[in-house]
Amino acid sequence: MAYTPEMKELIKRVEATRPERVERVKQGIQFPKLSLEESQRRLKTYHPDYKEEGRREFKIGPNKGDGHSYPDEVVDLFEAKSRIDPEIVDLSKPDYETDVLIIGGGGAGTTASLFAQENGMKVIIATKLRHGDANTIMAEGGIQSADSTKDSPYYHYLDIIGGGHFTNKPELVKVLTLDAPLIIQWLESLGMNFDKTPDGEMRLLAGGGTCRKRMHSCGDVTGAEIMRTIRDEARNRRDDITVLEYQPAVEIILDEDGKAAGALLYNMETEEYTIVKAKAVIITTGGCGRLHIQGFATTNHYGATMDGIVMAYRCGVPHCFLYATQYHPTGAAYPEQNVGLLITEKMRTAGAQPVNIDGEEFTFPLEPRDVESANIIRECMDVGKGIPTPVGRIGVWLDTPMIDMLRGEGTVEHDFPAKYIQFKRYGIDISKEPLLVYPTLHYQNGGVEANEWGETKIPGLFVAGEVLGGIHGENRLMGNSLLDINVYGRRAGIRAAEYVKEGITLKKLTLEHVRAYHKELKEAGIETDRISPMLLPDYSNPEVRAKQLTARYFGTLR
Amino acid sequence: MTTTVAKDAMRKGDKTVIAEGTRMIPIYVMGKRYFVPETLTIQKAMEYAGYQFIRSCGCRGGICGACATVYRLEGDYKLYSGLACQTVVQPNMYLVQIPFFPANKVAYDIEKLPYDVTAIQTTYPETFRCVQCNACTKVCPMDLQVMDYMAAAIRGDIEAVAEMSRSCIMCGLCTSRCPAETNQYNMAELCRRLYGRYGQKKSQQVAKRVEEIKAGKYDPMIEELQSLPLEELKKRYEEREWEPVMSEGWEPKETKYL
Structure with missing residues (x-):
């Protein structure tokens, strides 16, 4: 709904300070950046990750006793039983056989499928919803690559590792920065549309925590444009790439030697389980926003429920950095229908400033995301200059x-078409009225442990994309996830093909690791009826549910 | 009939706070009546009514095209459409979701197509059956000028199709309404790719950087960073030169790492 009269009255205070703020930006004067030391202090005081309550340690599995505490919403998924009792599954008759099975049909999975196919593989993509239903399609602002004459992979590397508080795995960062221009060139060759000058050069923008302009974009639909392009290409190669929709994996299948050998899928429509036998498996299941950690709203897709990390963990693969969760500084806080909606960082790179109830600046607009979020939370909760809805x-x-004042009339409508229409629907013209924003759950910084080819400790089991941990350390910068899904999707696809070509003979298929996991749960004294992977969040109305007298819920699904 | 909902009618996670005193209104989901809070989107109203989505739900943010919905209002002959996650319920709306609509997606090799109208003629010849009825434009939940881009396609103006379909979410509503059985959104996807592949010039700078990286130019620089003690790395991070927002004509002082 349009702003209330009270809010419109408050907007006048923003309008009063606006001309002067615009003038300062034109002169290159911005609110000062925080020092590393002050940033750390702000994070410890205000960032949700540093809250002590609502967190606990892992009691089972490879991350048991690793010294970190994790959000309860995360640990709950690991202190849970499989959807399936291994005793009742007959693994001797696979429903599908293929070279490479990819679990998750988002950006990373689709890129992996293309490179595996180019390297001679028959591929199956099993995905929970539709092909392309993923966080990739929702990513707006851009994709980083240090290719300008004023920039280089050296600075890209420094930005990434500083943004991640120097915790990132250096080899993973190196590969990300050095492969970036290659990926941009690949996307160009597939026909992805970029914002370019007439002579074909990229119109680059900055991002939070990036010292140079290296954001390549396609309006505010960059992720959608990437997803549309690579999905279209995968569909062109349908003879080799088969997509199974509405059929998420619920467990990885191993062979008797402990190699990855496929997965057990669940057809959510017919409710049957099917078996895919594969010589290599790539997990590309994305992130976890739909866990609503600490009750935060999320920018994430309906299916973002951390399935892949749970399945890999049951195979004995550890995870890393899952204690750090990314809250995007600017999720919509008004109107109610748009709450949690991503307001791309590109708005701030284009010149929009966060300001308080009095129209005052209180933060450098392009701090790394965690610091920017902490600053906004501080302004609302401590300084007391937030705006109530x-x-x-x-x-x-x-x-x-x-x-528009900085870059010319019509820029907002042209450069942010999706956002413009999403608010216009509710009577808010964002080129004339400010947006109300608050941090929202955005990205799973951590993930499955793997090397720079996406290889995990299980032979034949690969990961790529948001599910892979360590690239971004404790905090990711804007534009590096659209990059990492492609960089690591490509690498996992290539390496999986190499692995298969070495000649893989699968022994008898087994779910013994699931049995062992159930045993470990019991021995740790964890008695629970929780089920994971979650697959979909539960938004059912409790009042209706109380009256579903004959319904049986298994986890969150009926 | 109107009732009020309690203040605590908040739901975990994708919480929509329902203000006290919110009016309850009737909506008809596939003909069946439910009373829902009037402030909710169609998607959240259906969940409020007791539906659990498997289909017809995706990004919940208006960009994935999973929740295309068509509806009529009581006493109004017009057909309306919208995304369930973005459209607020109205009293006496009769709605149905279009979770899937079959469309023709042609397999092609982008390397072998020409950059002119024949690319469209050989892949999606049905495009030329368009009768310019405008039903597609009227139904588009993204307010795209679908019929106009169809006209551009028929003229062979691939760039115009790409530009005009930029925000397409491929929900399929246009295809569902087309009397000529065209597949507007798949044709537009082809045109965007042709435009990106052949219409837009390639970036020379990206190509140059790829060659520099292949030649190993940056390996020693990254290795240098990897070998630094943490304190020195932090120092370099803090002392980075910052490109200003309005950076026309700006040149970095430090050039040895470029």
């Missing part, structure tokens, strides 16, 4: 009308 939420203004 009619239903009792709180947020700060993101002064989007500055963009």
Whole structure:
């Protein structure tokens, strides 16, 4: 709904300070960046990751006793039983056989499928919803690659590792920065549309925590454009790439030697389980926003429920950095229908400033995401200069009308078409009125442990994309996830093909690791009826559910 | 009939806070009536009514095209459409979701297609059956000028098709309404790819950087960073030169790592 009269009154204070703020930006004067030391202090005081309550350690599996505490919503998934009792599955008759099975049909999975296919593989993509239903399609702002004359992989590397608090795995960062231009060139060759100058050069923008402009984009639909392009290409190669929709994996299948050998899929429509036998398996299941850690709203896709890490963990593969969760600084806080909706960082790179109830700047607009989020939470909760909404939420203004003033009339509508229409529907013209924003759950910084080819400790089991941990350490920068899904999707696809070509003979298929996991749960004294992977979140109405007298829920699904 | 909902009618996670005193209104999901809070989107209203989505739900943010919905309002002959995650319920709306609509997707080799109208003629010849009825434009939940891009396609203006279909979410509503049985959105996808592949010039700078990387130019620089003690690495991070927002004509002082 349009802003209330009270809110419109408050917007006048933003309008009052706007001309002066615009003038300062033109002169290159911005609110000062925090020092590393001060950033750390802000994070410890205000970032949700540093809250002690609602967290606990792992009691079972490879991350048991690793010294970190994790959000309860995460640990709950690991202290849970499989959807399936291994005793009742007959693994001797696979429903499908293929070279490479890819679990997850988002950006990483689709890129992996293309490179595996180019290297001679028959591929099956098993995906929970539709092909392309993934966080990739929702990513807006851009994809990083250090290819400008004023930039180089050296600076890209420094930005990434500093943004991640120097915790990132150096080899993973190196590969990400050095493969980046190659990926941009590959996407160009597939016909992806980029924002370019007439002579074909990229119109680059900065991102939070990036010292140079290296964001390549396609309006505010960059992720959608990548996904549309690579999905279209996968569909062109349908003779070799088969896509199974609405059929998420629920367990990885190993062979008696402990090699990856396929997966057990669940057809959510017919409710049957099917078996895929594969010589290599690539997990590309994405992130976990739908766990709603600490009750935060999320920008994530309906299916983002951490399935892949759970399945890999049951095989004995450890995870890393899952203690750090990314809250995007600017999720929509108004109108109620748009709460949690991603407001791309590109708005701030284009010049929009976060300002408080008095129209004052309080943060450098392009701090790394975790610091920017902490600053916004501080302004609302501690300084007390947040803006309340009619239903009792709180947020700060993101002064989007500055963009047209800095870059010319019509820029907002042209460069942010999706966002423009999403608010216009509710009577808010974001080129003339600011947006109300608050941090929202955005990215799973951590993930499955793997090397720079996406190889895990299980032979034949690969990971790529958001499910792979360590690239971004404790905090990811804007534009590096669209990059990493492609860089690591490509690498996992290539290496999986090499692995298969070495000549893989699968022994008898087994779910023994699931049995062992159930045993370990019991021995740790964890008695629970929780089920994982979760597959879909539960948004059912408790009042209706109380009356579903004959319904049986298995986990979150009926 | 109107009732009010309690203040605690918040639901975990994708919480929609339902303000006290919110009016309950009737909506008809595939003909069946439910009373739902009037502030909810169609998607959340259906969940409120007791539906659990498997299909017709994706990004919940208006960009994936999974929740295309068509509806009529009581006493109004017009057909309306929208995304369930973005459209607020109205009293007496009769709605149905289009979870899937079959469309013709042709397999082609982008390397072998020409950059002109014949690329469209050989892949999606049905495009030329368009009768310019405008049903596609009227139904588009993204307010795209679908009929106009179909006209551009028929003229062979591939760039115009690409530009005009930029925000397409491929929900399929246009295809569902087309009397000529065209597949507008798959044809537009072809045109965007042709435009990206042949219409837009290739970036020379990207190509140059790829060659530099292949030649190993940056390996020693990254290795240098990897070998630094943490304190020195932090120092380099803090002392990075920052490219200004309005950076026309700006040149970095440090050039040895470029």
